[in-house]
Amino acid sequence: MTARDEGADLHPIDPSPVVVLVRPQLAENIGSVARAMGNGGLFHLRLVAPRDGWPQDRAMRTASGAYRILESATVHETVADAVADLHRVFATCPRPRHIVKPLLTAxxxxxxxxxxxxxxxxxxxxxxxxxAGLDNDDIAHADSLIRYPLNPDFMSLNLAQAVMVMAHEWWMARDATPARDMITHKTHVATKGELENFLTHLIAECDASGFLRNAPKRPGMVRNIRHFFQRGEVTEQELRTLHGIITELAHGRPGARDQGAPEHG
Known part of the structure; x- marks a missing residue:
């Protein structure tokens, strides 16, 4: 497989906005933009009067596999031509001045x-x-403006970063990935029954070792032990490991090996 073939599976999964780069200056930045677009599911690129012409091999070197996006990019002489077939146009504008248009976050x-x-x-x-960003004549072709809510004391983004912010928000607007998950690999999060079995084993050995010998404090100490293990998603494999640790610690006490403590894997 060649480097160019690695990006062959990039394809639109639903209607996505066209990214229009107005008078881009560096081919490397165009390649980085294509990479950011692929990350966020944006697949249509148009270039308005690129300074160094198009195509540019240097763009391919920074695209990191997003070659289809670059190869299908179209070149236009004016913004008007680039947006002529579109119904709605949004313009990124860090400091809108003297313009009356809707202003949105990314x-x-x-x-x-x-x-x-x-x-x-x-x-x-x-x-x-x-x-310099878009000028007022460019913005005149847009229906709405976009301004990123960033640190007001430092809002400087390069071109690929600016595209990446929008690509990420576009993707997240449809993404259903849970905000939090637990990676358990081949094990599973322990059930309350499995956890109770472990805690019974642990507390029994704590009693046998004398750790809970202070009778007045024992109920509170047992509760603390329970709280420690109940507040997280302990896995079944982790419980088996802990069972094994407790068993070996119990075996290590004088005379305990002769008592035949239960085995835990």
Whole structure:
């Protein structure tokens, strides 16, 4: 498999916005943009008057497999031509001035884009040149503006980062991944019954060793032991390991090996 073949499986999974780079200056940045687009499920790229022309081999070197996006990119002389077939256009604009248009966060824009796409309309995202961003004439082609809520004392992003923020929000607007999960591999989260069996074993050995010999304090100490293991998702494999530790510690006491303590795997 060649490096270019590695990106062959990139394909749109649903209607996604067109990314329009207006007067991009560096081929490497265009390649990095394609990589960010692939990460977030954006697959349509248009270039308006790229400074060094197109195509550019240097873009391929920074695309990291997103070659299909670059190979299918189209080049346009003007913003008007690049957005002519679109129904809605959003422009990224870090400091909108003297402009009367709806202003959205990246997350808000992603939600609107999803709704627009669900109605079968075509939409686009405008990103300006690396040094100066979009000018007022570029923004005049947009219906809405997008401003990222970042640290107001430092809002500097390079072109690929700006695209990555929108790509991530576009993806997250449809993603159903749980906010928190537990990786258990070949084991499973222990049931309360399995946990109770372990705690019975542990407390019995704590009694046998004399650790719980202070009768007045014993109930509180037992509760603390229970709380320690009940507050997390202990796995069945971890309980078996702990059973084994307790058994070996019990065997280690003088005379305990002769008493035939139970084995735990």
């Amino acid at each position: 997350r808000g824009a992603a939600a609107e884009l999803r709704e627009i796409g669900n109605r079968g309309l075509r939409m686009g995202l405008l990103f300006g040149p690396e040094r």
